[in-house]
Amino acid sequence: MEKVKLFQIFEEIINSNGYLLIDLNLRGDNHLKIIEVFIDNEKGITTDDCVFISRVLNEKIEEEKLFETNYRLDVSSPGIDRPLKYLVQYNKHINRKFEVHYKENDSNKKLTGKLLRINDDNLFFEDKNEEIKIKFENIIKAKVLISF
Numbered sequence: 001m002e003k004v005k006l007f008q009i010f011e012e013i014i015n016s017n018g019y020l021l022i023d024l025n026l027r028g029d030n031h032l033k034i035i036e037v038f039i040d041n042e043k044g045i046t047t048d049d050c051v052f053i054s055r056v057l058n059e060k061i062e063e064e065k066l067f068e069t070n071y072r073l074d075v076s077s078p079g080i081d082r083p084l085k086y087l088v089q090y091n092k093h094i095n096r097k098f099e100v101h102y103k104e105n106d107s108n109k110k111l112t113g114k115l116l117r118i119n120d121d122n123l124f125f126e127d128k129n130e131e132i133k134i135k136f137e138n139i140i141k142a143k144v145l146i147s148f
Contacts (some may be wrong), residue, residue: 033071045077
C-alpha cells in the first residue's frame with residue numbers, strides 16, 4: 001500500500017470522527033508492517049481517543065484488506081516535540097512558549113515567545129515584551145517549547 005493513498009484513506013476516516021491526521025509513518029519489512037498514526041484535535045488526545053481511532057482504522061484495514069502481510073497499528077498523539085500543523089491545534093497551547101519560524105515580506109524570521117491569543121487566522125505572540133501578529137498561513141514551522 002502506497003503511503004499517499006493510505007494517508008488519504010486514513011485522513012477521511014479520522015476527520016469524519018472529529019480528529020486530525022497529523023502524520024503517518026510506515027516502516028517494517030515483509031514480515032511485519034508497522035503503521036504509526038498521529039492524531040490530534042482542539043482539546044488534546046486521550047488514551048480512549050487513540051483506542052477508538054485504532055479500532056476504526058483496524059476495521060477498515062481488515063475490511064479492505066489493505067495489507068497482505070502482518071501489521072501493527074500504533075495510534076498516538078503527536079507529542080509536544082512535533083511541529084503544529086493545523087490552526088485548531090494552537091488553541092490548547094495559549095499561554096505556552098513557542099519557537100516560530102515564519103515569513104514576513106520576503107524574508108524568513110524566527111521568534112521565541114508566548115502565544116497570547118488567536119483571532120481568526122492571526123496568532124499573537126509576546127516576544128521581548130513586544131506583541132507580534134503572525135498570519136497562520138505565514139508560519140513555516142511552530143513548536144511548543146517545554147519548560148520545567
